[in-house]
Amino acid sequence: MLEELKEQVRQANVELAAGGLVTLTWGNVSGLNAARDRVVIKPSGVPYQRLRPADMVVVDLDGRVVEGGLRPSSDTPTHVLLYRHFAGIGGITHTHSRYATAFAQARRELPCLGTTHADHFHGAVPVARPLTAAEVEADYEGNTGRVIVERFAGLDPMAMPAVLVAGHAPFTWGRDAADSLKNAIALEAVAEMALATYQLDPQAPPLEAYVLDKHYRRKHGPNAYYGQK
Amino acid sequence: MLEELKEQVRQANVELAAGGLVTLTWGNVSGLNAARDRVVIKPSGVPYQRLRPADMVVVDLDGRVVEGGLRPSSDTPTHVLLYRHFAGIGGITHTHSRYATAFAQARRELPCLGTTHADHFHGAVPVARPLTAAEVEADYEGNTGRVIVERFAGLDPMAMPAVLVAGHAPFTWGRDAADSLKNAIALEAVAEMALATYQLDPQAPPLEAYVLDKHYRRKHGPNAYYGQK
Amino acid sequence: MLEELKEQVRQANVELAAGGLVTLTWGNVSGLNAARDRVVIKPSGVPYQRLRPADMVVVDLDGRVVEGGLRPSSDTPTHVLLYRHFAGIGGITHTHSRYATAFAQARRELPCLGTTHADHFHGAVPVARPLTAAEVEADYEGNTGRVIVERFAGLDPMAMPAVLVAGHAPFTWGRDAADSLKNAIALEAVAEMALATYQLDPQAPPLEAYVLDKHYRRKHGPNAYYGQK
Amino acid sequence: MLEELKEQVRQANVELAAGGLVTLTWGNVSGLNAARDRVVIKPSGVPYQRLRPADMVVVDLDGRVVEGGLRPSSDTPTHVLLYRHFAGIGGITHTHSRYATAFAQARRELPCLGTTHADHFHGAVPVARPLTAAEVEADYEGNTGRVIVERFAGLDPMAMPAVLVAGHAPFTWGRDAADSLKNAIALEAVAEMALATYQLDPQAPPLEAYVLDKHYRRKHGPNAYYGQK
Numbered sequence: 001m002l003e004e005l006k007e008q009v010r011q012a013n014v015e016l017a018a019g020g021l022v023t024l025t026w027g028n029v030s031g032l033n034a035a036r037d038r039v040v041i042k043p044s045g046v047p048y049q050r051l052r053p054a055d056m057v058v059v060d061l062d063g064r065v066v067e068g069g070l071r072p073s074s075d076t077p078t079h080v081l082l083y084r085h086f087a088g089i090g091g092i093t094h095t096h097s098r099y100a101t102a103f104a105q106a107r108r109e110l111p112c113l114g115t116t117h118a119d120h121f122h123g124a125v126p127v128a129r130p131l132t133a134a135e136v137e138a139d140y141e142g143n144t145g146r147v148i149v150e151r152f153a154g155l156d157p158m159a160m161p162a163v164l165v166a167g168h169a170p171f172t173w174g175r176d177a178a179d180s181l182k183n184a185i186a187l188e189a190v191a192e193m194a195l196a197t198y199q200l201d202p203q204a205p206p207l208e209a210y211v212l213d214k215h216y217r218r219k220h221g222p223n224a225y226y227g228q229k
Numbered sequence: 230m231l232e233e234l235k236e237q238v239r240q241a242n243v244e245l246a247a248g249g250l251v252t253l254t255w256g257n258v259s260g261l262n263a264a265r266d267r268v269v270i271k272p273s274g275v276p277y278q279r280l281r282p283a284d285m286v287v288v289d290l291d292g293r294v295v296e297g298g299l300r301p302s303s304d305t306p307t308h309v310l311l312y313r314h315f316a317g318i319g320g321i322t323h324t325h326s327r328y329a330t331a332f333a334q335a336r337r338e339l340p341c342l343g344t345t346h347a348d349h350f351h352g353a354v355p356v357a358r359p360l361t362a363a364e365v366e367a368d369y370e371g372n373t374g375r376v377i378v379e380r381f382a383g384l385d386p387m388a389m390p391a392v393l394v395a396g397h398a399p400f401t402w403g404r405d406a407a408d409s410l411k412n413a414i415a416l417e418a419v420a421e422m423a424l425a426t427y428q429l430d431p432q433a434p435p436l437e438a439y440v441l442d443k444h445y446r447r448k449h450g451p452n453a454y455y456g457q458k
Numbered sequence: 459m460l461e462e463l464k465e466q467v468r469q470a471n472v473e474l475a476a477g478g479l480v481t482l483t484w485g486n487v488s489g490l491n492a493a494r495d496r497v498v499i500k501p502s503g504v505p506y507q508r509l510r511p512a513d514m515v516v517v518d519l520d521g522r523v524v525e526g527g528l529r530p531s532s533d534t535p536t537h538v539l540l541y542r543h544f545a546g547i548g549g550i551t552h553t554h555s556r557y558a559t560a561f562a563q564a565r566r567e568l569p570c571l572g573t574t575h576a577d578h579f580h581g582a583v584p585v586a587r588p589l590t591a592a593e594v595e596a597d598y599e600g601n602t603g604r605v606i607v608e609r610f611a612g613l614d615p616m617a618m619p620a621v622l623v624a625g626h627a628p629f630t631w632g633r634d635a636a637d638s639l640k641n642a643i644a645l646e647a648v649a650e651m652a653l654a655t656y657q658l659d660p661q662a663p664p665l666e667a668y669v670l671d672k673h674y675r676r677k678h679g680p681n682a683y684y685g686q687k
Numbered sequence: 688m689l690e691e692l693k694e695q696v697r698q699a700n701v702e703l704a705a706g707g708l709v710t711l712t713w714g715n716v717s718g719l720n721a722a723r724d725r726v727v728i729k730p731s732g733v734p735y736q737r738l739r740p741a742d743m744v745v746v747d748l749d750g751r752v753v754e755g756g757l758r759p760s761s762d763t764p765t766h767v768l769l770y771r772h773f774a775g776i777g778g779i780t781h782t783h784s785r786y787a788t789a790f791a792q793a794r795r796e797l798p799c800l801g802t803t804h805a806d807h808f809h810g811a812v813p814v815a816r817p818l819t820a821a822e823v824e825a826d827y828e829g830n831t832g833r834v835i836v837e838r839f840a841g842l843d844p845m846a847m848p849a850v851l852v853a854g855h856a857p858f859t860w861g862r863d864a865a866d867s868l869k870n871a872i873a874l875e876a877v878a879e880m881a882l883a884t885y886q887l888d889p890q891a892p893p894l895e896a897y898v899l900d901k902h903y904r905r906k907h908g909p910n911a912y913y914g915q916k
Contacts, residue, residue, distance in 0.1 A: 115398065196328060196424060210365050430794075439824070554803045
């Protein structure tokens with residue numbers, strides 16, 4: 001069961017590595033089924049190139065393994081928590097990509113400095129707060145999901161499909177596994193550009209709000225005209 | 230019709246991606262026919278590797294599709310406006326390459342700091358001003374072309390085949406599609422070098438004007454002696 | 459004899475080069491046999507791609523060649539000294555990888571700024587002091603090992619499998635050759651991220667100690683739950 | 688004639704491009720014959736991948752073409768001038784590699800900050816002064832060679848096989864074409880490391896002179912013990 005989803009998730013994990021977003025095994029992609037009750041995710045610590053569809057692990061929305069002979073990614077509790085709370089998302093990508101992680105380590109949101117950013121993220125990519133010692137001790141990976149959800153109070157996860165977890169790294173999401181991977185690639189690119197921009201001008205201004213809105217609407221919503229129909 | 234031009238434009242788009250200048254589908258190359266009334270351009274949002282000559286879209290100088298089953302790049306109105314105003318250019322490349330975009334986001338012109346720059350661009354690469362809210366609302370992509378043309382009042386587009394659009398990204402041009410791509414590659418390289426130069430010395434001096442002129446004339450004009458005849 | 463170890467060491471040296479950690483022949487990997495009395499190491503100055511198992515040099519723990527027709531790496535005295543003093547390590551990797559070497563040249567320890575670092579190194583990666591003129595003259599490579607051992611007084615080499623030698627470059631180690639290579643890759647990645655983090659905020663805080671401990675214990679020790687059993 | 692030298696020079700030019708040191712056609716390698724009266728050099732503006740041995744151009748020490756149907760590199764007068772003045776060198780590489788060029792554009796010498804540098808360059812890599820307007824006008828490329836020779840008064844070109852020409856880019860040399868290429872690769876690597884080192888500490892100290900001497904002598908001179916005999 002879920003064979004098509006397993007192949008989509010496997011492929012997104014392979015492309016994650018091929019695209020230069022991960023070092024060693026620092027990253028994983030998952031996908032949610034149409035019934036929204038099963039998550040397919042990468043097994044923990046297994047190199048990307050070797051992954052076969054049958055290696056993918058199926059868990060329920062409590063993170064319990066329901067199919068597969070390998071342990072799921074240690075970040076599985078974060079993934080399932082996001083699927084439970086963010087309506088409409090169908091894929092999640094977690095990486096430790098260089099520049100997005102640098103912003104997460106600096107605990108600094110990633111402002112929209114240009115149209116490249118605006119095409120993918122509607123505003124500054126937010127930072128989720130550090131976990132407390134108790135939150136780390138009790139249910140670390142689940143609580144990582146909870147501080148992300150807490151940070152998104154009042155935000156639309158479909159308009160802002162990315163977060164930086166303070167002292168940790170980014171998570172991105174999207175309609176499906178492939179879409180969440182696209183957002184991970186875009187996030188790393190705009191993080192690299194933002195650092196270079198600040199090196200040229202530490203006071204570089206954010207993009208004008210009307211350009212941000214325009215670019216976002218070129219690609220998203222009923223009047224989108226980017227790409228093919 | 231225009232089969233040769235379609236193949237040239239397709240190839241330049243493929244090389245654009247292979248050369249590391251684009252992430253996802255953030256970039257496009259177009260070419261103008263000899264009669265200067267038809268533009269061949271990349272279809273919007275289609276991955277570069279898959280492009281076939283027949284996928285290329287033909288538009289007139291008002292940006293109306295005259296041949297091809299796919300939507301043209303959403304930046305088409307910018308391209309056609311530049312072809313209408315810049316005599317002598319036959320190809321345009323638009324990218325969001327990392328370092329050139331950082332200069333565009335910092336809204337800072339890219340000065341000539343060395344002979345690498347002088348070989349391609351005769352002086353500092355200029356920045357086109359941000360569009361107003363009204364300009365964004367009415368005809369965003371066409372107005373992007375208009376602010377570029379406005380910025381080039383008194384400048385020779387053949388001696389300065391590049392511009393940085395504030396808060397957006399670079400456009401380059403040239404005799405044909407391949408030449409505009411070369412200038413996009415050169416622009417990204419000199420932008421990266423310029424940032425590194427400023428990190429070593431924020432007051433790094435511009436290249437002496439007589440060296441700028443010399444290098445430019447080695448490669449351009451009647452007394453050029455670089456390359457083969 | 460030691461055929462399996464030779465192949466392991468050869469492969470780690472090839473992967474060292476393939477992974478982008480070395481320029482020219484600036485790096486080497488060695489492995490210790492189970493009896494802990496023989497070290498297999500790369501021959502000096504030989505390109506990685508050409509290495510055959512039979513090219514690997516076998517030395518004893520005094521660094522004397524006991525098998526092999528080529529000279530061992532000039533860094534051999536450093537390797538054997540570390541094997542003699544650090545119980546439990548079975549592989550060593552030495553590189554001049556860009557960012558880790560920059561920290562070594564700046565003679566600045568590499569603090570733990572995030573969970574990427576915590577997954578591999580339990581705290582700040584220390585700097586070994588510069589050698590004196592007498593130490594350089596008498597037994598340079600051996601003394602390089604001695605200042606590393608001196609710096610690790612009170613530190614557990616298995617919890618901190620890396621060091622930066624001031625004005626020189628990093629050494630990493632691990633259970634075996636492959637594990638030491640993983641730590642070299644991780645060290646370079648976290649060094650690059652740390653520099654970018656400091657460019658965003660020169661006062662970026664170290665990771666909370668309780669998160670450092672948690673991440674380290676996810677991957678190491680009796681309660682580790684990262685990866686497959 | 689000079690078939691072996693042509694093949695060596697062709698191969699060094701191909702490796703120059705493959706090694707990531709050049710963008711477009713910004714770089715060239717030449718080699719001197721044993722009789723020290725003929726220089727084989729890359730033709731101007733020809734892509735590296737296509738080069739055949741027969742495309743290599745042979746010039747005399749005045750830069751006059753004596754064999755070959757293509758124009759030699761426009762930098763040929765610089766190459767021949769260096770061969771005339773620097774006894775013992777048999778190959779020259781010129782690039783516009785990113786970081787070495789940034790130091791040249793900042794007109795700042797590249798100090799020895801670590802052993803990586805010391806293994807190849809015995810001290811700080813010097814900067815040759817900018818040419819005057821008259822020197823640019825009269826014999827630009829020849830005078831580029833002359834300011835390099837002027838800067839090397841009192842320096843041994845074999846112990847310091849590199850220079851940064853102010854506002855331009857680096858030249859390196861060596862025993863033969865391949866050796867000059869190695870020095871170009873080493874120069875770019877240490878320039879990148881030096882910039883990163885200064886970003887961590889703008890006051891980073893130079894390497895102790897006794898370590899510089901030690902490392903240089905490990906690789907050069909009668910007591911060298913790096914590599915195979």
